[in-house]
Amino acid sequence: MELKRSAEGEKGFEKVFAFLRERLLAGSLKPGDRLISERELASLLGVSRPIVREALRALTVLGIVEIRDRIGTVVTRPDVSVLNDFFTFALAQQADMLDDVMQARVAIECQAIRLACERANIADFERLQRALAKIGETIDEADAGGMADFDFHRAIVVASHSETLTVLHSSMAGLLTHSHRSRRELVQAFPSMKTYLIDDHRRIFEAVIARDPERADATLRKHFAIGDEYRRRAVVGDIDKTSASG
Amino acid sequence: MELKRSAEGEKGFEKVFAFLRERLLAGSLKPGDRLISERELASLLGVSRPIVREALRALTVLGIVEIRDRIGTVVTRPDVSVLNDFFTFALAQQADMLDDVMQARVAIECQAIRLACERANIADFERLQRALAKIGETIDEADAGGMADFDFHRAIVVASHSETLTVLHSSMAGLLTHSHRSRRELVQAFPSMKTYLIDDHRRIFEAVIARDPERADATLRKHFAIGDEYRRRAVVGDIDKTSASG
DNA sequence: TTATCATACTGGTCTTACCACGATCAGACC
DNA sequence: GGTCTGATCGTGGTAAGACCAGTATGATAA
Structure with missing residues (x-):
């Protein structure tokens, strides 16, 4: 519970989003890469799966990642x-x-x-x-x-x-x-x-x-x-x- | 036959997103309007709240709506x-x-x-x-x-x-x-x-x-x-x- | 009339659980 | 030994219920 405050009041969704954005902007996550599973991401950041899904969905509509049913979440090339x-x-x-x-x-x-x-x-x-x-x-x-x-x-x-x-x-x-x-x-x-x-x-x-x-x-x-x-x-x-x- | 699945395979999130997009594009939802609560939206469309939140979050990152904590979700003017x-x-x-x-x-x-x-x-x-x-x-x-x-x-x-x-x-x-x-x-x-x-x-x-x-x-x-x-x-x-x- | 407070909302989140399907690998069969 | 088959596991997709923390609003008390 105490580990949650990783970055001053980031509220769950923001935490996950910021976490992924960091990796994406830093280049450690490149197009084609498969993200870790939602469950892993959830436990890793100390949030629940629905929250993780919110963040992934946000990245999806931004055209950054693609959620493939029963496959995983992969980074895509930015889409128009x-x-x-x-x-x-x-x-x-x-x-x-x-x-x-x-x-x-x-x-x-x-x-x-x-x-x-x-x-x-x-x-x-x-x-x-x-x-x-x-x-x-x-x-x-x-x-x-x-x-x-x-x-x-x-x-x-x-x-x-x-x-x-x-x-x-x-x-x-x-x-x-x-x-x-x-x-x-x-x-x-x-x-x-x-x-x-x-x-x-x-x-x-x-x-x-x-x-x-x-x-x-x-x-x-x-x-x-x-x-x-x-x-x-x-x-x-x-x-x-x-x-x-x- | 069920109403829930009558929407041509729209998968929950899509259903909610499409529902809101329709209203937004049709103009029945204009900037400043407050959406119905997440719970109402969920029961109205026969989906769960997390799904509704995914859709709302998607619209948020698109700059279409703004989720105000403990206030509600309001339609905003398109944002940069x-x-x-x-x-x-x-x-x-x-x-x-x-x-x-x-x-x-x-x-x-x-x-x-x-x-x-x-x-x-x-x-x-x-x-x-x-x-x-x-x-x-x-x-x-x-x-x-x-x-x-x-x-x-x-x-x-x-x-x-x-x-x-x-x-x-x-x-x-x-x-x-x-x-x-x-x-x-x-x-x-x-x-x-x-x-x-x-x-x-x-x-x-x-x-x-x-x-x-x-x-x-x-x-x-x-x-x-x-x-x-x-x-x-x-x-x-x-x-x-x-x-x-x- | 005014000020206070209880209550019924709201969103924000967590937890648990189930489903359907893909991937994988062990075991059975050839 | 090689190949096919199938059960298991992991994945995303979703549901339902619950709790918290504030807000808004109304009723009650001063």
Whole structure:
């Protein structure tokens, strides 16, 4: 009983969580490792099994460990789903967050495309090219078109070879997929969007090929701005077909 | 046939979690609301209290609810700590992620400063000015200097008035604080860093004041690039300072 | 009316116990 | 001797009941 006070009032759950976090952060617990059993952990830290399970469950939702039924608890590589969950909940309670998330997406992609200009390899180029072609093929389809659009943008982020940027971008994917689709549905309303979508993405692609970060960033940024403009026009019902691109 | 098992194999925890998620996503549970007690929830869903606590704990680490001792469980506004925890763990298991996180930070800040140029108000300007002054005052102190540096950058993000960008930036704060400090420790080694730090931040400030997104972005980006350069030089030993006691 | 206190909550935790299944190894069979 | 089989043990998954320590609230006493 007296050993419990290992760290100033840590209250059971905190104790277990801190214990595991320590090992995980210190690196003594690495992905693939199997934790000791819940019972051992419980007796080791002087807490009950339910408390241990609370801590393990907490680490599970954080994507740090995975509880395998009748097998044990193993450390996993950090997973994106946490961020997905978070954004899902966050968005549900703050609908106005969508614009915010969009801003974050722009941030991530514009940085990613700069890195992509430096780091992209042949495979990345090919993936981008395929995505670009797909955009042209599916220009008249809302669903497939939105998918192709998203794939292209994801290819940019992947080409940055930055795990963190990819993770962040993916975490917003769920939310933005909807955005992509609704944008695609505007194609029928704005014929000029076809050229906008195709030409813009082609210009972006070319900038990456040219390995010109500034141009790529600027082009991508303008691409987003024009997309916003279209959406704005759709909202106010200002249906026309002027210019585009630019 | 039993109602308990009618929920398509949902295994207790999943059942509770799904139940709460449903309410949270549907909006019937909003921030500030107090959930029913654990005991009620348990009997309502036909599970035991420890299971309910697992689910509540899961929501807690996701920053969705807050369990208040002897008060109850209340729904909170989405909190940053989730992302903090995630990035902390993720980084611990992938040390090479630090550079990646830095890239993400650059992404967030460069986007934030663009928004700040549009949205910043007087209070934001004042906060930036104070942070700028602080940087000058603490130029010779590693700890306080690093703090002032970070405060300035945080002020930029805050001035963007974007919740998501702020959240993301904050989530990387913990990791990057260390980076800031070590960078500050280079000041003694590179006297030229003093002018770099002061002048750069002043130029960034001025660009925001001028509400010039392009210039602000470019200046901030250059600021980061120069910082990288200093760090690179320090790594290759292009200096000869008190190499010990680092 | 006010102040005090008993009581019925709340969450926080522990304990014990059972289940179903995977892993393992001993023994039986080939 | 080698292989297959099966019982046992350990694992996670869960239930039920109990206790503690505070809080909130109401009733009672001043």
